Amino acid sequence: MSDASTAPAATQAASIATPVNLILFTLLLVLAYHRLRPSPPPVIPKGPPPTVFKTFTPPELVPFNGENDKPIYFAVRGQVFDVSAGRNFYGPGGPYENFAGRDASRGLACGSFDEDMLTKDLHGPLDDLKDLGEEQMSSLADWEGRFQEKYLVVGKLVSEGEKKE
Amino acid sequence: MANMWQSLNENLAAGVAEWNIYTTLLIAALLAYILYPAFFSPDPDLHPLLLARQSAPSRVRQTGESAVFRSLDTPHSYPLRSGLNVKDPGQPRWQPGRDGDLRDIWRAAVRGKVVEEGKKEKWQQEMDKGAKSKGEVKVVLGKEEVITYQFEALSKEIVAVGKYLQGQKGKRVGICLANSVELVVGLFACAFYGMTPILLPTNQPLEDLAMMLSKTQVDTLLVGAGAIPLTDLAKLYSGLKQVVWVVARTSRHMDWHEVPEGEGGKTGVAVWHEIMDEGSEKMDLPAEIPGGGQPTGVVMITSNKKTGMDVVEYSQSNIAAAISAQIAVLPHSYASAELHNFSPKDTILSLAPLTDIYPLVLTLAALHSNVSLALNAVTGPQAAYDSAFLGVLPSILIAPPQTLLKMHDQKAAVLTGLMGRYMHGRTLETLKSGSMPKTSYVGRDARLIYTYDSPNSQNPALTSDQLNSIRAFTGARVIYAHTAAQVAGAVCQTNMLDYQSNGLKGSASVHIGPPLSCLEIKLKATAGKEVDDEKPTGKPVVSGPAVVKGEAVIDEVLTMTTNNTFAYA
Numbered sequence: 001m002s003d004a005s006t007a008p009a010a011t012q013a014a015s016i017a018t019p020v021n022l023i024l025f026t027l028l029l030v031l032a033y034h035r036l037r038p039s040p041p042p043v044i045p046k047g048p049p050p051t052v053f054k055t056f057t058p059p060e061l062v063p064f065n066g067e068n069d070k071p072i073y074f075a076v077r078g079q080v081f082d083v084s085a086g087r088n089f090y091g092p093g094g095p096y097e098n099f100a101g102r103d104a105s106r107g108l109a110c111g112s113f114d115e116d117m118l119t120k121d122l123h124g125p126l127d128d129l130k131d132l133g134e135e136q137m138s139s140l141a142d143w144e145g146r147f148q149e150k151y152l153v154v155g156k157l158v159s160e161g162e163k164k165e
Numbered sequence: 166m167a168n169m170w171q172s173l174n175e176n177l178a179a180g181v182a183e184w185n186i187y188t189t190l191l192i193a194a195l196l197a198y199i200l201y202p203a204f205f206s207p208d209p210d211l212h213p214l215l216l217a218r219q220s221a222p223s224r225v226r227q228t229g230e231s232a233v234f235r236s237l238d239t240p241h242s243y244p245l246r247s248g249l250n251v252k253d254p255g256q257p258r259w260q261p262g263r264d265g266d267l268r269d270i271w272r273a274a275v276r277g278k279v280v281e282e283g284k285k286e287k288w289q290q291e292m293d294k295g296a297k298s299k300g301e302v303k304v305v306l307g308k309e310e311v312i313t314y315q316f317e318a319l320s321k322e323i324v325a326v327g328k329y330l331q332g333q334k335g336k337r338v339g340i341c342l343a344n345s346v347e348l349v350v351g352l353f354a355c356a357f358y359g360m361t362p363i364l365l366p367t368n369q370p371l372e373d374l375a376m377m378l379s380k381t382q383v384d385t386l387l388v389g390a391g392a393i394p395l396t397d398l399a400k401l402y403s404g405l406k407q408v409v410w411v412v413a414r415t416s417r418h419m420d421w422h423e424v425p426e427g428e429g430g431k432t433g434v435a436v437w438h439e440i441m442d443e444g445s446e447k448m449d450l451p452a453e454i455p456g457g458g459q460p461t462g463v464v465m466i467t468s469n470k471k472t473g474m475d476v477v478e479y480s481q482s483n484i485a486a487a488i489s490a491q492i493a494v495l496p497h498s499y500a501s502a503e504l505h506n507f508s509p510k511d512t513i514l515s516l517a518p519l520t521d522i523y524p525l526v527l528t529l530a531a532l533h534s535n536v537s538l539a540l541n542a543v544t545g546p547q548a549a550y551d552s553a554f555l556g557v558l559p560s561i562l563i564a565p566p567q568t569l570l571k572m573h574d575q576k577a578a579v580l581t582g583l584m585g586r587y588m589h590g591r592t593l594e595t596l597k598s599g600s601m602p603k604t605s606y607v608g609r610d611a612r613l614i615y616t617y618d619s620p621n622s623q624n625p626a627l628t629s630d631q632l633n634s635i636r637a638f639t640g641a642r643v644i645y646a647h648t649a650a651q652v653a654g655a656v657c658q659t660n661m662l663d664y665q666s667n668g669l670k671g672s673a674s675v676h677i678g679p680p681l682s683c684l685e686i687k688l689k690a691t692a693g694k695e696v697d698d699e700k701p702t703g704k705p706v707v708s709g710p711a712v713v714k715g716e717a718v719i720d721e722v723l724t725m726t727t728n729n730t731f732a733y734a
Binding site: 016020027031032042049050051053153 | 232597
């Protein structure tokens with residue numbers, strides 16, 4: 001009789017701490033810890049820092065033609081556009097690579113990508129486009145509108161003389 | 166290899182053989198613990214990634230300035246929100262509406278909510294049967310009495326007052342009244358009849374009041390009866406041509422026309438309720454300003470620690486832009502619109518004086534959305550939070566931060582028991598995880614509280630911890646707005662569903678949220694220095710249709726948090 005009364009007590013004490021029970025209990029504790037510890041809210045990675053608006057002179061603009069991991073800029077009527085998205089056109093090896101890093105106004109007005117559309121003297125005054133006709137100026141205005149919708153204006157182009165003042 | 170598997174098999178068999186009731190209980194507890202959140206945890210009110218970046222910077226910036234920050238619903242190169250998009254009846258449906266002014270707000274309040282035929286589904290129409298489509302104006306007088314006005318009756322009062330003031334050739338009308346129906350009627354009477362309302366703060370000493378009157382060149386004054394001694398005022402400021410006493414109902418038996426010896430002079434005296442009585446029944450709001458005037462500006466006075474007081478004239482288009490931004494900033498997705506938008510089921514009460522631009526803009530936005538308006542004459546930082554619930558049950562409150570802080574301190578002092586503190590901590594954790602805890606306060610319950618720091622205040626009023634505790638104590642969502650004297654409405658305000666501190670410490674001042682969609686902000690560094698791109702800091706330069714004169718520099722230093730919201734530096 002005493003055996004029967006002591007035996008259930010022993011089995012009860014032993015059965016709580018069986019290996020399976022211990023494993024399950026530690027699993028419960030680990031889960032509780034993971035859920036209750038404070039978690040920081042989700043974070044979106046920050047975007048690229050904004051480009052700083054700069055005043056360029058023609059020699060300063062030349063390096064920005066896509067080589068050496070530089071972005072691709074060109075200028076239309078004094079506004080410098082960041083056309084890195086159009087690398088296939090304006091980057092090195094592209095069909096319009098002559099425009100990269102230069103003042104492209106005359107070329108766009110006349111619809112030509114030749115070398116003689118670009119200003120030869122980088123240290124002189126900017127191309128004032130005075131000898132172009134109405135049709136060419138209107139096509140230049142169309143191009144300028146398209147670029148303003150498509151690309152970002154990151155600076156302005158002035159001649160070296162103007163910048164010195 | 167086979168031995169390893171065999172011994173593993175034996176151990177597994179031995180382990181499973183020891184299966185007992187405790188194992189079953191543990192497995193049940195484990196499953197319950199894993200599956201409980203799937204069934205019972207609330208979704209956050211707003212997706213956490215929407216709170217991770219709350220304003221949009223521009224991609225180009227000038228040297229010495231940060232990028233231009235805009236609200237996410239008016240991206241760069243699109244126009245800022247400039248007005249109420251008011252469509253005249255008979256206008257083609259897809260034509261854009263005009264910006265609107267104060268008169269359009271009143272007309273919207275009088276008209277009630279208009280839903281186009283066939284726009285709602287059948288089950289929505291069923292639900293709307295019997296729903297209110299128009300609000301009312303309730304004035305709370307002390308603890309016992311609440312007087313209800315309908316908008317049509319108030320329209321007649323507007324016509325009566327407007328005709329009278331115009332007959333007296335008033336041009337600049339000073340309104341020095343506490344929050345009351347007379348203030349609202351006076352403001353709209355000026356709007357409909359082409360006079361400039363000048364909202365003056367009450368409870369000012371006589372010299373300050375005289376200085377305000379002379380700075381703003383007031384020629385007509387609406388003021389509480391007996392609040393100012395006319396003779397003394399005439400000595401300090403002589404440009405007042407007409408005074409209209411607004412007499413409390415208990416004092417109407419007295420004769421307010423009797424002018425004592427030596428008083429008067431040029432100033433004519435009239436009494437408000439007599440002007441009302443003289444009005445006839447058939448009076449409609451004028452469609453155009455009589456006399457062919459243009460909508461005038463609203464002049465307000467803000468106190469400035471440096472210069473004493475600022476006199477600012479907000480044009481009605483500034484105010485219309487600010488109002489449209491306040492309406493647009495409320496969540497309007499399909500499910501949230503019913504819960505969070507202004508609707509005729511709501512009542513708004515301002516514990517802040519309507520002579521401040523932010524409470525005025527919010528009240529006008531609520532009127533435009535057909536919310537019932539409740540007016541209580543006791544306002545300001547010393548007003549008690551509980552006084553908002555005397556006689557009315559406002560669902561939207563505008564409260565100064567000092568009022569909320571006092572209520573917070575009172576409730577926090579009571580929270581001494583362990584159980585109470587534990588429950589409060591649980592509520593704060595629910596808030597941090599992004600969802601509003603369900604509180605069950607018997608009786609009154611505001612669902613939304615607006616609070617703001619007064620313009621030109623140097624010390625921000627609340628910390629992040631206090632703001633979250635206020636949310637926990639009131640069961641209401643709290644919006645904290647940052648205002649400035651030169652900007653109608655707020656400069657920036659926290660998202661209604663944003664309960665986080667955005668990377669700031671709990672004991673630091675609360676973050677002030679993204680800019681509103683009617684303006685854009687850039688931070689200008691002090692001269693010579695450059696702005697840090699990681700954490701821009703500087704003086705805010707605010708521009709947009711809600712800013713007086715288009716652009717303004719605010720004399721303080723703000724910075725950005727990692728969530729692209731503004732914060733005090």
